[in-house]
Amino acid sequence: MEFNDAQAIYLQIADYISEHILLGKWKEGERLLSVRELGTELEVNPNTVMRAYDFLQSNEIIYNKRGIGYFVADDAKEKILNYRRKRFLEKELPILFKNIHLLNIDVEEIKKRYNDYLQKQQAL
């Protein structure tokens, strides 16, 4: 796995797992790879994978069955979307605002483009 410089590796692994859940590759109630298996697959220290699992567990996206392993929570998708929304509003949106302001772009222009985008999406 290629990691970027934007976030700690364990958070990038948490995102990677979340993405798999959102795309339905790993389903609700399904068992996740063990910490060691995922570490081996991603070429990452198992302790770092453990931190990602801890993080996802504290966000109630996955849960631990003692001695068996980690499982995808039943409402994992909703939890992931909530967490992602929160992160977007708190972290990513301010950067967007900053650029909009810096480049002096009219908010109406943004609105129009967003509506165009939505129409294209619906047409698909």
Add this chain to the structure above:
Amino acid sequence: MIQIKHVEFSYSRNAQLFTGLELSLSPGHIHGILGKNGEGKSTLLKMISGMIFPQKGEIEVLGYEPRKRQPEMLREIFFLPEELPPITLSIENYEKVYAPFYPHFNHEQFQGYLQEFEINSGKSQINKLSYGQKKKVFMAFGLATNTKIVLLDEPTNGLDIPSKAQFRKMTASALEEERIMLISTHQVRDLDSLIDSIIIMNSHQIVFNELCENITEKLLFSYGKEKSEGEEVLYSEENLRGFDQVSINKTGEESKLDIELLFNTVLKNHQRIREIFSNQNNKRF
């Protein structure tokens, strides 16, 4: 557990290498040891494995003193030196001769690792293999010994691109709660995601020894177009993408640790780094 206390060592009478070396390593981690050439990284690994002895001070490895070279200790240590030993045996015979020294050696695991490294013939004479191939044989053997201590001196030197990825996979899978892995390296990018504890040597001293999660809790690594100024900035490097900076982490947000950047920060600013990390210890205990 590995404990090194007040160790003094010199190769010749007029050039002291270590004067009062201190280090303690806990199991369950892959420790990366970094330092410029000639700092004594390899010497340190050799002392831990009992190949050379300190002139003063104490070393304790799994409760044993390495200089006594007791079999109980030696069968729990695997050391891969940078300069590989000249072995005229075939891979198969090497296993026959050396595996019995290691009670937890696992034949299937060894075969599995060799396969992953695409070394197919056990009949090949080790001496006739290329440096990279030889290294892979010893690495596969070493991880299959299942010793409590694994010391690797520049393990990715001489490995081709796919083998580096294989090495990371194997090492990640071989970490156990009871195992101490200590890797000395200059190829920090190769091991970026693998090591979770960083030790830095400078002027023949251990100047830094922290778990990666403590590092990112205390320090913020940022990469951007803007240069931040102020008291909290510890180190700054300009390059094409802008500024790579290390500063004191005040937000609690964890950034991606850049080992090279950390290394430069510690070397340039080790007094402040020491203050930052000693505060943390005060809080903890």
